[in-house]
Amino acid sequence: MSRLDDIPSSPGKFKIDKSSYFNRLRFQPSLTKFAFISFFLLCLISLLFLRSPPSVNSSQSDPSRRSLRTFTYGGAAWEKRIRASARTRTSVTVLVTGAAGFVGTHVSSALKRRGDGVIGLDNFNDYYDPSLKRARQALLERSGVFIVEGDINDVELLRKLFKIVTFTHVMHLAAQAGVRYAMENPSSYVHSNIAGLVNLLEVCKAANPQPAIVWASSSSVYGLNTKVPFSEKDRTDQPASLYAATKKAGEEIAHTYNHIYGLSLTGLRFFTVYGPWGRPDMAYFFFTKDILKGKSISIFESANHGTVARDFTYIDDIVKGCLGALDTAEKSTGSGGKKRGPAQLRVFNLGNTSPVPVSDLVSILERQLKVKAKRNVIKMPRNGDVPFTHANISLAQREFGYKPTTDLQTGLKKFVRWYLSYYAGEKKAAAR
Numbered sequence: 402m403s404r405l406d407d408i409p410s411s412p413g414k415f416k417i418d419k420s421s422y423f424n425r426l427r428f429q430p431s432l433t434k435f436a437f438i439s440f441f442l443l444c445l446i447s448l449l450f451l452r453s454p455p456s457v458n459s460s461q462s463d464p465s466r467r468s469l470r471t472f473t474y475g476g477a478a479w480e481k482r483i484r485a486s487a488r489t490r491t492s493v494t495v496l497v498t499g500a501a502g503f504v505g506t507h508v509s510s511a512l513k514r515r516g517d518g519v520i521g522l523d524n525f526n527d528y529y530d531p532s533l534k535r536a537r538q539a540l541l542e543r544s545g546v547f548i549v550e551g552d553i554n555d556v557e558l559l560r561k562l563f564k565i566v567t568f569t570h571v572m573h574l575a576a577q578a579g580v581r582y583a584m585e586n587p588s589s590y591v592h593s594n595i596a597g598l599v600n601l602l603e604v605c606k607a608a609n610p611q612p613a614i615v616w617a618s619s620s621s622v623y624g625l626n627t628k629v630p631f632s633e634k635d636r637t638d639q640p641a642s643l644y645a646a647t648k649k650a651g652e653e654i655a656h657t658y659n660h661i662y663g664l665s666l667t668g669l670r671f672f673t674v675y676g677p678w679g680r681p682d683m684a685y686f687f688f689t690k691d692i693l694k695g696k697s698i699s700i701f702e703s704a705n706h707g708t709v710a711r712d713f714t715y716i717d718d719i720v721k722g723c724l725g726a727l728d729t730a731e732k733s734t735g736s737g738g739k740k741r742g743p744a745q746l747r748v749f750n751l752g753n754t755s756p757v758p759v760s761d762l763v764s765i766l767e768r769q770l771k772v773k774a775k776r777n778v779i780k781m782p783r784n785g786d787v788p789f790t791h792a793n794i795s796l797a798q799r800e801f802g803y804k805p806t807t808d809l810q811t812g813l814k815k816f817v818r819w820y821l822s823y824y825a826g827e828k829k830a831a832a833r
């Protein structure tokens with residue numbers, strides 16, 4: 402018989418004869434037994450070692466996972482700060498994810514001002530200058546809002562927060578934003594906008610009581626639609642960027658958690674939000690920077706020299722929309738992972754209803770900055786951008802009286818005033 406004949410024909414047929422093996426063991430002298438147990442323990446310890454989480458450095462070296470940093474949290478002082486920040490003069494206590502972000506900072510501040518309990522959560526990633534996020538954090542701290550440093554993918558942290566505080570609402574604004582960056586770092590969108598959302602919903606669904614959730618979707622879900630203005634009833638199945646696709650996926654995921662677990666979920670489709678403390682990756686922000694530096698700016702045009710336009714929406718209008726959505730959100734119906742009845746599921750456009758061509762945006766900036774821009778008009782690259790956006794806001798108007806009041810001229814004036822004073826202050830601080 403050749404040695405090949407010893408190998409069974411399929412793995413399923415190959416069985417270790419455990420009984421004879423252990424029987425043999427039973428009759429060995431005690432020294433052998435001791436050696437075997439020691440070896441077994443050694444293997445167990447090595448196995449545990451191999452399964453321990455990666456070190457901080459290993460996760461930071463991969464740019465797509467930069468927000469997976471390990472954070473240190475916990476302790477009596479940390480919990481005390483959370484409890485103080487969660488103290489409410491109303492019946493509302495909100496967990497705001499992405500609180501050091503642009504919209505997150507403004508919304509957290511507005512909630513706190515009216516007396517709600519607010520806890521922020523942010524991973525302070527370096528998608529754009531983290532010092533701006535730190536400055537927003539300092540601003541919020543002065544008004545009594547504590548931002549917990551951590552990632553929405555950290556299930557233990559989320560569970561801990563829900564143990565310390567009974568949240569009535571979650572305002573979920575943490576996300577990987579930006580349309581064009583999705584071509585550079587696609588996995589960061591999956592990590593934050595899909596895995597992070599699911600993780601958060603898992604914790605919310607298991608909470609008792611479950612909070613009502615309001616979260617940031619995006620106007621980009623309308624993708625390549627040509628029918629304007631964009632209405633919530635329109636199709637959203639032709640996204641032009643991975644960013645848009647992850648936001649659209651978020652809307653479908655929201656449907657699932659509402660259906661299975663009775664979570665109350667409201668998605669808000671923001672339309673190109675701008676204003677003071679804004680995001681440096683957005684065109685109005687880096688156009689301002691480049692115009693002041695005398696650098697040329699690229700202004701996209703669509704096919705046949707067509708205008709590219711956006712329904713630019715001022716931050717204060719968006720904040721009113723967020724609060725309106727939160728105040729009209731009904732309670733979730735489930736508890737501890739079990740649905741008890743049908744729950745609310747909504748989606749709203751939050752736009753300005755008056756699209757402005759990007760070239761007009763630049764003209765306004767030129768007037769405000771008193772500097773002529775070096776314009777470089779180019780065909781829109783295939784980068785995930787869509788040619789125009791225009792919101793129909795009648796649904797939000799009907800449901801919670803949403804009515805934007807700031808035109809682009811007025812809003813950009815406020816932005817430019819903030820920009821000049823913020824960066825003048827930074828320069829002064831650097832010179833000191």
Ligand SMILES: O=C(O)[C@H]1O[C@H](OP(=O)(O)OP(=O)(O)OC[C@H]2O[C@@H](n3ccc(=O)[nH]c3=O)[C@H](O)[C@@H]2O)[C@H](O)[C@@H](O)[C@@H]1O
Pocket residue numbers: 578579580618619620621622671672673674682683684685699700701709710711759786787788
């Ligand atoms: O409303 C939304 O759904 C989205 O709004 C913005 O995305 P976007 O509207 O593309 O805003 P910007 O990146 O600031 O671009 C504004 C306009 O400037 C144009 N642009 C951008 C960059 C550039 O170099 N030149 C240029 O003409 C874009 O094509 C676009 O029409 C945000 O970046 C997204 O996170 C958000 O979800």
